[in-house]
Amino acid sequence: MDHAPGRSEGVTVTMNASVAPTETSSWDRFESLYRSSRDDVYAYVCTLLRDPGAAEDVTALAFERAYRRRRTFDRRRGEERAWLFGIARNAALDELRRRRRVATLVSEPTDVEPVGDEDGPEVALRRTAVQAAMASLPPREREIVALKFHAGLSNAELARVLGVSESNAGTLLYRTMEKLRKACNATA
Amino acid sequence: MRLLDHDEPIDPEIAASLDAIDAVLAGEPVDAQYAELAELALLLTAERPPVPPAFVQTMDKRVSRRFATPHVAAVPGQPRRRRLSTGFWEAAGALSAGVALIVGIVIVAGTLHSNGSSDASSTASVASAGSGEALSTTSASAEPTTRASAGASAPAVTASHGSARSPSSAFKSAASVPSTSSAAAASSSGAQTLQPPTTGRKVVQSAQLQLGAPPNRIDDVAQQVYDVIGSVNGIVENSTVTQTGGPDGSADFQLSVPSASLGQAMSQLSSLNYASVLSRTDASTDITDTYGAAQRALADARALRTSLLKQLANAVTTEQVDSLNAQIHDAEASISSDEATLARLNHEVGFSQLSLQISARNAPAPVAPKSGGFGIGRAAHDAGRVLTVAAGVALIAIAGLTPVALVAALLWWVGAAVRRRRREQALDSA
DSSP states (O other): OOOOOOOOOOOOOOOOSSOOHHHHHHHHHHHHHHHHHHHHHHHHHHHHHOOHHHHHHHHHHHHHHHHHTGGGOOGGGOOHHHHHHHHHHHHHHHHHHHHHHOHHHHTOOOOOOOOOOTTOHHHHHHHHHHHHHHHHSOHHHHHHHIIIIISOOOHHHHHHHHTSOHHHHHHHHHHHHHHHHHHHHHHO | OOOOOSOOOOOHHHHHHHHHHHHHHTTOOOOGGGHHHHHHHHHHHHTOOOOOHHHHHHHHHHHHTTTOSOOOOOOTTSOOOOOOOHHHHHHHHHHHHHHHHHHHHHHHHHHHHHTTTOSOEEEEEEEEETTEEEEEEEEEOOOOOOSOOOOSOSOOEEEEEOSEESOOHHHHHHSOSOOOSOGGGGGGGSOOOOOOOOTTOOEEEEEEEEEEEOGGGHHHHHHHHHHHHHHTTOEEEEEEEEEOSSTTOEEEEEEEEEGGGHHHHHHHHTTOTTOEEEEEEEEEEEOHHHHHHHHHHHHHHHHHHHHHHHHHHHOOSHHHHHHHHHHHHHHHHHHHHHHHHHHHHHHHHHEEEEEEEEEEOSSOOOOOOSTTOOOHHHHHHHHHHHHHHHHHHHHHHHHHHHHHHHHHHHHHHHHHHHHHHHHHHHHHTO
């Protein structure tokens, strides 16, 4: 299986004219960040929330917040992607809090992606096992998977978003992978 | 699962597995022992949720507009919560600063008003002195030091005098610089003089005043002193005026001023042109008891003399006459002494002793405005006052806002911690 991790690309944005140089610079940085991270943020939020509709709203909210706060970004405290995913994480957790308060939405059913068999039945079987294993993961471990494999963050960025050290982030990722591997093997 | 919150060395096996994961995500080959892990990583990557094209278009439009529409992404099933914009907080901050500024101005203005618009600060102490009571008040003011020395080219002029009543022409001849103005006109801006209650009491008052003046203005100020003393019918008992044009110029005065006019004289002397008050001492001593004792002693002596005169009229022997004459002589001496004592006490009560020193100081002395004129000196003085008030207001505002800022920072920190904890709890219970 040589499926490369998909990344955001091909986004074109119309630029507004007559803006100050500093404004242009900060806007360029934001636009670049948006272009490179839009799909990643959506994938992360969608995996965390397991609700594509809410993921769209949260993703939009995260980018809007990032745009409003783009001047407060301090590069000494980490890379822009980690900063953006921190904002997205807070927005997603706020959504989870809101869901907890709204009882009627707690039991909202999640969409299940039908697994195609174009890659063969064996691959389809493995994908189904992975999906089942993912569904059985606690939210924190599912978040680690989302940040690493769906958002494409490095271990350092992952640590920055989670607020732990890089070695601890690596350990958490390893443990999660081991748990997933065992779950997949058990299913098989 | 609990997140690890402390750093620790990573296990080599874990590090190797993480490297294998990163390698397979980068499309690089991995060792065979990590084949299962690599396959799992690729399967997980393949489970990445695709982005709906409609959402991509919507987001691109919003970003191209730079989120121009004040829109907060609606959360399904929940009415949009109204957010406080940045403008609100800016307005709130400006309002708070304005309120603090107004409060500061009110406080500073109140303080200045209570000081009688004078630079002098006063302390007062009361102490017993013998049979009487003494009240001592000292006031002093600092003056700015920005003007350069006027030079020392003027010849030294010294004038010394004994007791003299009123500023005579002799003083003016000794002090060659003519008087510049009437100091009495500036009395309204002078410092207030303390007046102890004297109703029915015999009170001796005295005062000391130290003035500073530019070296080339010693004569001017001295002449104004003479004018003031003359205007209140005072006495210049002793004076020494030395003008060298340098920093060693000075003037000393021993003055006697009618006690009723002491306040007026002090006010005028405290606001002389070219002079500023360096220090000032007002003292008073209640001598009512001493005065009463002297009166009784005089009455007793007079009664004794009357009695002795009657005895002398009835005396029949020479020895009696001689003895009575000697006693009468002693009684008359006592009467003379008591009368002298009373006269001295009356003079002390009626005339207050005033000691005045003028020293040369290389500093701009405030020039009293003449008929409301406005000049550079007045402008500089006013500017200094404005800056002083502004600094005071700023200091008070900072003092008032600091605890508010600390409380706000604490509340913000607590709020952020609570919000962070609730978010983590929401993730745990998701």
